[in-house]
Amino acid sequence: MELIQSPVELRARLVGAASVGFVPTMGFLHDGHARLIERASQENERVVVSVFVNPLQFGAGEDLSRYPRDLARDQEIAEQHGAHLLFHPQASVMYPEGFTSRIELGGPGEGWEGASRPGHFSGVATVVLKLLNLVSPTRAYFGEKDWQQLAVIRRVVRDFNLSVEIVGCPTVREPSGLALSSRNSYFTAEQRERAAILSRALRAAQNAYAKGERLSKRLLDTARMVLMSERELTLDYLALVDENLRPIEVISRPEGARLLIAACLFGVRLIDNMPLSENAHA
């Protein structure tokens, strides 16, 4: 596997490839990323992983400077799981002096993370469009862990007429249920166990749904009950939304519905999401 910093070199390396799979990441790779890379290598001739902690998607006071980084380890993991190229550009290359362009989206970027992190999805959409234009992949792979981000990216691809196929891949979890995230590295072992409460809350709502509950409010109350047992947790939002990220009141079409949660725990902001029923998405 080759480490590449220059966009021009990256393009040169991909000339003539029959198919290119692309896994954009912010690095500090975990098993969730590994699954994306494996899938990309099953479905494409060449696989590019990018590692870029995108300053544009961090707000003032967020964790840009302390976001975990370990390029040597990322190289090993990417190579082990089938990547051919690891693209690691400098911020000054991605955003040269005088860079002022942004993508602004309404629609799926409004509300939830978009409301809690102003400018976040604009930064995500901008860097993803840049990276997709640079790599020109056949397919790009994203984790469902960032559910709203996935909807935003699908929208960018549609609205700006990119020809890439966006592949969403299931969230990978620890045995406790905690969704894998590079930010989990902020936790001590004990805090990490306790952070599984987000997934337990969503599972409780799933169980209520399985038992026949169809009112969104009651499902969410069930999840909220679970969350109350953790006094260190500050809930940001807990919602049941449709495929356009709009709140659902009564469940009529469960297929596109998604439970979303964001909360702060031990000073770390966590998000998670689940379908109403795991089987519906199996």
Place this chain on the structure above:
Amino acid sequence: MELIQSPVELRARLVGAASVGFVPTMGFLHDGHARLIERASQENERVVVSVFVNPLQFGAGEDLSRYPRDLARDQEIAEQHGAHLLFHPQASVMYPEGFTSRIELGGPGEGWEGASRPGHFSGVATVVLKLLNLVSPTRAYFGEKDWQQLAVIRRVVRDFNLSVEIVGCPTVREPSGLALSSRNSYFTAEQRERAAILSRALRAAQNAYAKGERLSKRLLDTARMVLMSERELTLDYLALVDENLRPIEVISRPEGARLLIAACLFGVRLIDNMPLSENAHA
């Protein structure tokens, strides 16, 4: 030459082309467009002309509804000058229901047309990025008549890492000096003659520069004197700017400098621009 309305078909027609030249237009083609198409056909294997009156770049109260249209004539002109495909998408295909994405640029999109037509360059940048992603051209051709637009498009290409080469082509003028524009069709023959005053004003500034004047204010005053002879004219802006579209006070590097003008005449908004010296750009 083939007329194509569907983005999917357009892509299919371009598979395997060694090089693609692209001329995006709003239709009602004139000799300026013809020169762009000719140049594209000299430099590329396949030539795509698009005709799309982009609603996103018109403000409220602007001339979207009365903008001149004549697709049959456009087809003839495009074919005569070497186009292979004419892409004419419906607005509902370019902007399906729920389309809310926009590109926002600062930099070269600020001031001048950006100030007089809020949202205009955001609309231009958005549609151009869409079209460039759809066509994936080797080279795209734009007239220098829309000088600031050309700067905006170069910025979009740079900031979003497109691999297309942007080719700016000289403004084509009537014998009177009037820059060709589809909007000239709004004029009667007499008004059209009188509209040449914009180019005469810029030429006067060029002459003053040739005679040694190096103060921007004095050059612009010379142009302003010419404009005063037309009482029907309302000046929007008249400026001398550098390559970043910033006003110049004293001319030190004439190469990137450009005289810009926008004015309203007989209810029609006109723009024009010239270098300080034609020879510098010959």
